[in-house]
Amino acid sequence: xxxxxNYQINKEVLSNADVTTLKQRLxxxxxxxxxxxxxxxxxxxxxxxxxxxxxxxxxxSGIDKALLKFDDIVVTDFxxxxxxxxxxxxxxxxxxxxxxxxxxxQDVNAVVHTHSTYATAFAVKGIKIPPIVTxxxxxxxxxxxxxxxxxxxxxxxENIKEPIKKADVCLLKNHGVITVSDTxxxxxxxxxxVEHVAKVDIISKLI
Numbered sequence: 001x002x003x004x005x006n007y008q009i010n011k012e013v014l015s016n017a018d019v020t021t022l023k024q025r026l027x028x029x030x031x032x033x034x035x036x037x038x039x040x041x042x043x044x045x046x047x048x049x050x051x052x053x054x055x056x057x058x059x060x061s062g063i064d065k066a067l068l069k070f071d072d073i074v075v076t077d078f079x080x081x082x083x084x085x086x087x088x089x090x091x092x093x094x095x096x097x098x099x100x101x102x103x104x105x106q107d108v109n110a111v112v113h114t115h116s117t118y119a120t121a122f123a124v125k126g127i128k129i130p131p132i133v134t135x136x137x138x139x140x141x142x143x144x145x146x147x148x149x150x151x152x153x154x155x156x157x158e159n160i161k162e163p164i165k166k167a168d169v170c171l172l173k174n175h176g177v178i179t180v181s182d183t184x185x186x187x188x189x190x191x192x193x194v195e196h197v198a199k200v201d202i203i204s205k206l207i
Contacts, residue, residue, distance in 0.1 A: 022048050022057050023073045029112070029188045034065040038114040038191055041065065044176070045092035048184050049102045049109045054078050058098060060089035078102065093152030100157040101164050101180060110184035112191045115176040118198035123171035129198045136197050139179065139190040142167040148174045169194050 030046050033039050044065070047058040056076050059065075063072055074091040075084035080099060082091065092098070098111050122129050123145070131141035144163035149155035160178065163170045168190060170178040179190040 019050075019055075019057070019075070020070075022050065023070055025184055026057055026059065026073055027068050027070065029184050030059055030065045030068055033112070033114060033188060033191065036192065038116040038188075038195060039065065040115070043115045045094050045098070045113045046184065046188075047092070047098045047111045049111075051102075051106075051109065055083060056095075056098065056102065058092050058095055060087075060091060061093050062090065094156070096152070096154055096157040097160050097178075100160055101178070104161050104164055105180060107182065108180040109182045110180065110187040112179045112184070112187040113172075113176060114179075114191050114195075116191065116195040116198075118202055119171065119177045119195050120175070121202065122198055123176060124174050126171075126173045128171070129169075129194060130201060131197065132201050132204070133197055135193045138193045139169050140167060143169045143171060143194065145171045145173060146178075148172070151175065 026046055026048055033044060041064045042062055045059050047056055049056050054077055058074055058076065060072050060074055071086035072089055074082065074089055076082055076091060076095065078099060080095055094113060101108060101111050119129060126145055128145060129143045144167040146159040146163045149159050160170060168180050172178060177191060177194060179187045179194065181187040181190060
């Protein structure tokens, strides 16, 4: 992903953006994440929070990212109630975790959850990814670890609350990776960078 691209979008523009535009941005990010190998097929989930309208747009559960259509995106409120669901999909099973993050971090308007290979390897071991190369600067260098809980469980939503207060990147033990930001594009960029740093660290230890 070209880090020279400008993904910094004013928060006021984001909060007042047309829902149509937000859905398309969400799909674009999900497609790119799959294309670049951060998640595969039905794994991973992505959301955008529109705070002034108290709405969350989230990818559906059980649909291959490559097959996502505009009307597949589910819109909920901050309590998880379905507001719009044109194609009658199930919202991502991790909806509760996304909501918990938005409630804990008022500065966050987007969440990316991937199962990228190298970062997830650290998650399996429950080890923080060390900031060994400069790319770590782009996500604040810190990486936290949330204790294991079943996917989609209320306990997983509880487990994310404390670590996500401390960092924009959080590993879910034996599961995957969470990155957050004020825009969905920047959250994805952080996911790319943390995967790169994890890969470099693992490979460097084999030399």
